[in-house]
Amino acid sequence: MASMVPTLYWFDRWDERIGLLRVVGELVHTEELNGEDTLEFCSYEVPAKGDRLLWLDGETWREHVVVRTEEPLEGLCSVYAESSLCEMLDDFIEETQLVSRTARQALTAVLAPTRWSIAYCASLGTAGALIYHQNALWALRRVAEVWGGEVTPVITVAGGRVSSRAIRLDHERGEWRGLRFTYGKNMAGCTRTVLEQDVYTALYGFGAGLPFTDEDGNYKAGYRRKLTFGDINGGQNYVADESAKLVWGRWNADRTARVHSFGQVTFSDVTEPERLIVLTRRALAEATQPKVSYEIDVAALDGDDAELGDTVAVIDTSRDPEWRLTARIVRRVRTFGETVVARVTVGTVQKADYEQVSALAADVATLQNDVVGIDGNLTSAASTERVNETVTEAIDDLDELSDLDF
Numbered sequence: 521m522a523s524m525v526p527t528l529y530w531f532d533r534w535d536e537r538i539g540l541l542r543v544v545g546e547l548v549h550t551e552e553l554n555g556e557d558t559l560e561f562c563s564y565e566v567p568a569k570g571d572r573l574l575w576l577d578g579e580t581w582r583e584h585v586v587v588r589t590e591e592p593l594e595g596l597c598s599v600y601a602e603s604s605l606c607e608m609l610d611d612f613i614e615e616t617q618l619v620s621r622t623a624r625q626a627l628t629a630v631l632a633p634t635r636w637s638i639a640y641c642a643s644l645g646t647a648g649a650l651i652y653h654q655n656a657l658w659a660l661r662r663v664a665e666v667w668g669g670e671v672t673p674v675i676t677v678a679g680g681r682v683s684s685r686a687i688r689l690d691h692e693r694g695e696w697r698g699l700r701f702t703y704g705k706n707m708a709g710c711t712r713t714v715l716e717q718d719v720y721t722a723l724y725g726f727g728a729g730l731p732f733t734d735e736d737g738n739y740k741a742g743y744r745r746k747l748t749f750g751d752i753n754g755g756q757n758y759v760a761d762e763s764a765k766l767v768w769g770r771w772n773a774d775r776t777a778r779v780h781s782f783g784q785v786t787f788s789d790v791t792e793p794e795r796l797i798v799l800t801r802r803a804l805a806e807a808t809q810p811k812v813s814y815e816i817d818v819a820a821l822d823g824d825d826a827e828l829g830d831t832v833a834v835i836d837t838s839r840d841p842e843w844r845l846t847a848r849i850v851r852r853v854r855t856f857g858e859t860v861v862a863r864v865t866v867g868t869v870q871k872a873d874y875e876q877v878s879a880l881a882a883d884v885a886t887l888q889n890d891v892v893g894i895d896g897n898l899t900s901a902a903s904t905e906r907v908n909e910t911v912t913e914a915i916d917d918l919d920e921l922s923d924l925d926f
Contacts, residue, residue: 525561525856526575533570535681541565541573544596546857549577551828553693553850554664554671557603559584562596573601574675574682581675583682604685605673608634608657616651616659623647623667627689630659639674639686648789664689666789670829694829694848699821701866702835703814712836715811719768720783722760723807725749725800727790746786749793749800758782759801764808783807813850813867821864828852832866 530541547561559573567573571586584601591597611633618626623644631638634656644667651659664671672688703712727747748757760780769778785803790796814834818826826832826849836843851865 523856523858524860526577529574529680530565530567531572531574531681532568533572535572537681538571541567541599546855548853548855550853551851553829553848554661556851557584557605557673559601560599562598564596566591566597567599572604572682574677581677581682583673583675583685603673604675605657605660605671608636608660609655611656613651613654613656613659615653618651618663619648620646621648623663623669623689626663626667627660627687630656630663631687635685637684637686638689640688640690642669642689642691644669644689644691646789660687692829692848694827694831696831697826699826699830699832700835701814701816701821701832703816703838710817711815712838713813713815715813717811718781718783719764719810720781720804720807721764721769722758722780722782723800723804724758724782724784725796725803726784726786727793727796728788747791747793747796749797752793753797759797759804761804761808768808811867813865814847815863815865818862818864826852826862826864834866 525543525547528541528543530538532538542563542565543561544564545562547559549559551557566589567586569586569589573584573586575582575584583604585604585606586599586601587606588600589597613630613633616629618629621629624638624641626647626649627638627641630651647666649662649666651662654662660671663669667689669689669691670693672690672693674686674688675682676684676686703710725748729746750757753759765778765780769780771777772779785800787796787799790799821832828849828851830849831846832849834843834845834847836845847866849864849866852862853864854860854862
């Protein structure tokens with residue numbers, strides 16, 4: 521039987537052709553939406569760190585960079601490679617203020633220090649973020665997070681080597697192909713995971729930071745507050761789901777009533793309370809249910825081949841009443857050998873938690889935007905100095921957080 525393992529074209533870090541890197545046994549390709557994209561395999565040859573592997577996946581070229589090898593004195597070399605997007609870890613951005621920018625403008629800014637271009641960028645509206653002392657890959661992920669897009673690397677090959685590297689930023693990858701999946705109590709080869717994220721029945725919503733002004737509209741030094749929606753919501757700066765409280769709430773101190781489990785969300789680019797309450801309600805709808813994912817063999821899907829990002833209809837008959845929902849393929853692991861065996865994760869993938877850094881970066885961006893906007897009203901040197909001190913302190917905090925591992 522012919523092997524289904526793809527051919528790996530082997531280049532050094534300078535894109536000079538070395539030859540073919542022979543895979544012994546199976547090759548495993550793992551990919552996630554806006555996340556992991558790796559190769560793992562064994563070989564008799566030992567590629568160097570930074571060598572590049574080019575391979576054809578159906579009609580799509582993919583490029584991976586060798587980041588780690590394990591070389592026993594005897595036996596095969598184990599190779600671990602990541603998408604060539606990882607080279608952006610070596611491209612540095614000192615500071616880029618993205619204030620009221622489109623996704624294309626933001627993408628152009630974060631790709632400026634790299635050799636990557638834009639293949640396509642969806643219309644994702646305007647938003648803002650501060651990129652401060654970060655590598656370009658972190659910045660790319662941040663743009664995808666803030667503007668709400670999904671990243672795909674586009675590799676073009678000409679003359680037997682990579683001729684261009686570009687980024688697609690789509691609203692969503694994948695499509696609806698009519699895929700269906702039924703999860704039953706006794707179904708073999710399938711795993712349902714309830715993720716550890718907290719469930720909330722009420723959410724406080726906060727928007728952009730607002731500077732204090734006097735009666736004439738002039739900026740006053742002092743504390744800042746964030747936009748809330750209490751004025752249009754009966755004085756409450758939160759939204760709640762009473763039905764969810766009966767399931768996911770908790771008892772009060774004397775066990776006479778059930779109370780809400782509170783959380784909070786911040787939309788640092790929102791400046792209107794009407795939009796803030798809409799976004800907070802949307803976030804609450806997601807927060808009132810535990811995050812569940814299903815890891816399944818593609819063979820268990822009723823439909824065509826499954827691609828990353830595709831939408832799947834899920835029926836969970838182990839629940840009473842049964843759950844009927846739609847979810848997306850957020851992770852795919854393919855093992856290439858004599859055949860291709862694919863497992864997909866439908867639902868939610870747990871990602872590295874850098875919300876603390878992201879939130880602080882957004883706050884600093886909003887603060888600096890406010891400074892630009894109120895510059896004409898700063899009539900005293902003391903006020904100007906106070907604003908500058910506040911910005912500097914926030915940036916220092918962000919700089920310290922960027923060194924932490926989340």
